[in-house]
Amino acid sequence: MLRGWPVSEMAAHSAHPPGFAHQFETVEQQREAGTLGMWVFLVTEILFFGGMFTSYIIYRSLHLQSFIQGSHELIVRFGATNTAVLIFSSLTMALAIRSAQTGKSKGQIIFWLILTMILGATFIGVKLRFEWYRDYVEGLIPGVSWLDGGTHTPGVKMFMCFYFFMTGLHALHMVVGLGILTVLVIMTARNKFSSQYYSPLEISGLYWHFVDIVWIFLFPLLYLIGGRYPGS
Amino acid sequence: MSAATADLHDAPAESGVNYLNADYGIRSWLLTFDHKRIGLLYLASITVMFLVGGIAAVLMRIHLVEPQGALFEPETYNKMFSTHGIIMVFFFLVPSIPATLGNFLIPLMIGARDVAFPKLNLMSWYIFITGAALALLATLSGGVDTGWTFYPPYSSHYSATNVTIVALGVFIAGFSSILTGLNFIVTIHKMRAPGMTWFRLPLFIWAMYATSLIFVLGTPVIAITLFLLGLERILHVGIFDPAVGGDPLLFQHLFWFYSHPAVYIMILPGMGVVSELITAFSRKKIFGYSFVAFSSLSIAVISFIVWGHHMFVTGQSIYAGLVFSVLSFLVAIPSAVKVFNWTATLYRGSISYEAPMLYALGFIGLFTIGGLTGLFLASLATDVHLNGTYFIVAHFHYIMVGGAVMAYLGGLHYWWPKISGRMYPDLWARISAAIIFLGFNLTFFPQFMLGYLGMPRRYAVYPAEFQVLNVLSSAGASILGIGYVIPLIYLIWSMRYGPVAGPNPWKATGLEWTIPSPPPTENFAEIPVVTEDAYNYPVAEAHKYPDAPGVARV
Numbered sequence: 001m002l003r004g005w006p007v008s009e010m011a012a013h014s015a016h017p018p019g020f021a022h023q024f025e026t027v028e029q030q031r032e033a034g035t036l037g038m039w040v041f042l043v044t045e046i047l048f049f050g051g052m053f054t055s056y057i058i059y060r061s062l063h064l065q066s067f068i069q070g071s072h073e074l075i076v077r078f079g080a081t082n083t084a085v086l087i088f089s090s091l092t093m094a095l096a097i098r099s100a101q102t103g104k105s106k107g108q109i110i111f112w113l114i115l116t117m118i119l120g121a122t123f124i125g126v127k128l129r130f131e132w133y134r135d136y137v138e139g140l141i142p143g144v145s146w147l148d149g150g151t152h153t154p155g156v157k158m159f160m161c162f163y164f165f166m167t168g169l170h171a172l173h174m175v176v177g178l179g180i181l182t183v184l185v186i187m188t189a190r191n192k193f194s195s196q197y198y199s200p201l202e203i204s205g206l207y208w209h210f211v212d213i214v215w216i217f218l219f220p221l222l223y224l225i226g227g228r229y230p231g232s
Numbered sequence: 233m234s235a236a237t238a239d240l241h242d243a244p245a246e247s248g249v250n251y252l253n254a255d256y257g258i259r260s261w262l263l264t265f266d267h268k269r270i271g272l273l274y275l276a277s278i279t280v281m282f283l284v285g286g287i288a289a290v291l292m293r294i295h296l297v298e299p300q301g302a303l304f305e306p307e308t309y310n311k312m313f314s315t316h317g318i319i320m321v322f323f324f325l326v327p328s329i330p331a332t333l334g335n336f337l338i339p340l341m342i343g344a345r346d347v348a349f350p351k352l353n354l355m356s357w358y359i360f361i362t363g364a365a366l367a368l369l370a371t372l373s374g375g376v377d378t379g380w381t382f383y384p385p386y387s388s389h390y391s392a393t394n395v396t397i398v399a400l401g402v403f404i405a406g407f408s409s410i411l412t413g414l415n416f417i418v419t420i421h422k423m424r425a426p427g428m429t430w431f432r433l434p435l436f437i438w439a440m441y442a443t444s445l446i447f448v449l450g451t452p453v454i455a456i457t458l459f460l461l462g463l464e465r466i467l468h469v470g471i472f473d474p475a476v477g478g479d480p481l482l483f484q485h486l487f488w489f490y491s492h493p494a495v496y497i498m499i500l501p502g503m504g505v506v507s508e509l510i511t512a513f514s515r516k517k518i519f520g521y522s523f524v525a526f527s528s529l530s531i532a533v534i535s536f537i538v539w540g541h542h543m544f545v546t547g548q549s550i551y552a553g554l555v556f557s558v559l560s561f562l563v564a565i566p567s568a569v570k571v572f573n574w575t576a577t578l579y580r581g582s583i584s585y586e587a588p589m590l591y592a593l594g595f596i597g598l599f600t601i602g603g604l605t606g607l608f609l610a611s612l613a614t615d616v617h618l619n620g621t622y623f624i625v626a627h628f629h630y631i632m633v634g635g636a637v638m639a640y641l642g643g644l645h646y647w648w649p650k651i652s653g654r655m656y657p658d659l660w661a662r663i664s665a666a667i668i669f670l671g672f673n674l675t676f677f678p679q680f681m682l683g684y685l686g687m688p689r690r691y692a693v694y695p696a697e698f699q700v701l702n703v704l705s706s707a708g709a710s711i712l713g714i715g716y717v718i719p720l721i722y723l724i725w726s727m728r729y730g731p732v733a734g735p736n737p738w739k740a741t742g743l744e745w746t747i748p749s750p751p752p753t754e755n756f757a758e759i760p761v762v763t764e765d766a767y768n769y770p771v772a773e774a775h776k777y778p779d780a781p782g783v784a785r786v
Contacts, residue, residue, distance in 0.1 A: 021350075022345065022346075022754075023339075023344065023345045023346035023347070023348070023350060023423070024423075025759060029422055029423075032422055033348040033349075033418050033419075033421075033422040033423070036417075036418050036421055036422060037348065037349060037414060037415075037418045040413075040414045040417050040418065040448055041414055043448060043449070044410050044414070044448045044449075044451070044452050045452070047448075047449055047450075047452040047453055048452035048453075048455060048456055049456075050452075050453070051452070051453045051455075051456035051457060051460075051486055051489075052456055052460075054486075055460070055471070055482060055486070058479070058482060059471075059477075059478075059479075062477065062479070063477055066477075142467060142469045143463075143466070143467030143468065143469055144467075154470060154476035154477050155477055157469060157470065157476070158469070158470060158471065158476070158477060158478070161463075161467075161469045161470075161471060165459075165460070165463065
């Protein structure tokens with residue numbers, strides 16, 4: 001916003017490329033600042049998830065049998081499918097950035113972005129339809145639908161809590177990511193990017209990859225250690 | 233030097249347009265992306281929070297004049313100290329210097345037009361306001377009685393007060409800290425003017441950088457902890473409930489993983505301010521620049537590995553206690569480096585006792601007392617006796633009020649001419665600095681004695697033999713309260729009626745003093761090129777005392 005700026009100042013900056021903000025001296029400085037900002041944000045995110053991973057690991061060591069039992073309630077097949085979907089979405093995201101970098105047509109950038117969005121939405125769809133909905137029906141959601149008795153010891157309840165907190169927080173990040181991708185598609189359609197200026201794509205890519213990497217840690221911790229494998 | 237006679241002839245040509253009068257109306261403030269205006273938005277908001285927290289403190293001190301309690305039911309007293317703690321820690325001290333002076337000064341000191349992300353900066357303020365409004369609302373409509381620490385299982389299962397909403401308020405305000413810290417880190421890395429190398433940065437910038445590191449590394453952990461607490465309270469799933477296998481100690485570990493570093497969020501910026509004040513009013517280069525700079529960073533790093541000293545008596549393993557005790561002693565080293573270096577800077581300096589300098593000198597003394605009494609609490613054996621008593625209350629108030637608030641007020645006075653373009657009445661400022669110093673010591677020194685004698689904190693009643701010391705403390709609090717109200721009045725008065733300050737009333741070094749007061753919206757007509765170190769004061773004195781420490785060899 002240029003409110004309150006002397007006119008001469010605005011004129012001096014009007015020669016700069018689109019997306020250039022007044023507080024920077026050069027385009028390069030702006031790109032570096034944006035990238036560093038995202039890295040610092042991701043460090044914050046690591047600590048954010050880190051508190052939860054730490055709690056999970058401590059409680060797993062305190063209630064090992066219950067956590068193994070809880071893991072058996074999850075279906076590895078769906079977790080594995082989603083892992084593949086997310087890894088593939090990281091590839092399509094990288095290809096979107098690559099297309100912008102090498103000056104490909106905006107149609108091509110949009111194609112990769114939308115493919116990424118479809119994969120992200122698939123992840124959330126699988127989670128909702130085949131995992132959380134099933135958990136709801138089977139009474140496995142603590143505080144919402146929980147069937148006491150049977151094998152559902154307090155430790156199992158604790159496991160399911162962490163399962164929902166952690167995957168829920170992750171899914172929330174996915175939803176935010178989809179929002180960011182929508183904005184990127186609109187920006188691309190409006191010719192905001194070129195091979196000279198594509199840092200919003202690059203920075204959003206960092207975020208998207210980070211969310212994928214969180215899942216790479218969640219999947220083994222929640223599903224694979226003592227999970228329910230086909231045929232078991 | 234009298235500020236009223238500050239000469240204007242060495243000022244750059246002034247157009248008369250500055251960040252304050254470039255635009256008018258409430259909209260121009262609420263939608264501003266100017267770091268200077270955002271700093272003032274924070275200043276106004278945290279002043280309101282300070283008053284609310286202060287009123288709670290005054291009511292507590294009045295209550296404690298009588299052994300049986302003069303004002304409240306014990307339940308109400310619990311809500312009073314909780315309100316005081318939560319508001320003062322999360323909504324005043326944490327944002328105090330970083331969000332006001334930091335926002336205002338960082339771009340000016342490093343020679344930039346703004347912070348790296350101005351929109352994010354405004355968003356941080358709105359996030360802060362949302363969190364603060366929630367906390368205030370919950371406090372006024374029934375209150376909260378858990379103390380600022382929110383320990384479960386009391387907070388998760390037993391307290392029938394507004395714990396969830398207040399925790400949500402703190403959770404939200406945390407994101408404001410994170411975004412501010414992120415903005416500062418990127419700004420300091422990427423926005424420095426040509427020639428402004430890392431070791432030419434003012435020490436305030438180093439302190440803000442260290443503080444920002446704690447913001448981005450610590451705050452997310454308290455966020456997730458409060459998130460878990462809220463879920464536990466709403467869903468009763470048992471994460472912190474030992475009856476079903478949960479562990480209340482885990483909450484304490486996670487809580488202090490943030491909240492101990494948060495102590496340094498409050499004091500590091502103060503140390504940065506004091507480094508500026510001591511050099512400006514001794515007219516000398518700081519003694520051991522790089523030691524002071526690195527001590528800020530090492531305090532930030534060490535702060536993350538000492539949290540267990542809050543838990544010596546909670547059933548934590550004795551070996552963990554030993555390790556945390558030793559690590560806690562380490563904090564004394566960089567803290568002492570700073571105190572010694574400030575003192576060495578004073579040595580044979582041309583010291584003048586302007587109001588900001590009075591605050592800075594007060595800071596050094598009070599911080600030293602607060603720091604040394606901290607060592608009593610870092611020692612396992614003495615902590616068992618002192619834990620949970622008024623000794624702790626006195627200790628951390630010496631750090632947070634004697635340290636952080638003194639530095640905040642000192643900094644506010646020092647940069648007030650830059651912020652407002654006007655001088656405050658010097659005599660009143662010196663008087664109120666003295667009143668605050670006296671009132672503070674009268675309030676909190678008796679609390680060291682009370683704590684040593686065994687009076688527990690957080691109790692609404694106490695044995696009659698403690699009354700004399702309690703009355704002294706309450707009397708001190710009333711003096712301290714007056715000391716805080718006086719600057720509030722004359723600073724507001726000075727905005728309109730104070731003498732015009734000119735660009736550099738203190739004849740201080742630093743880029744912020746090379747531009748008009750108040751600065752224009754774009755800060756610098758032309759981005760400056762920095763060619764010399766910070767605190768390059770004239771070395772006339774050096775010829776007289778060639779052996780004085782901190783004197784540049786010429």
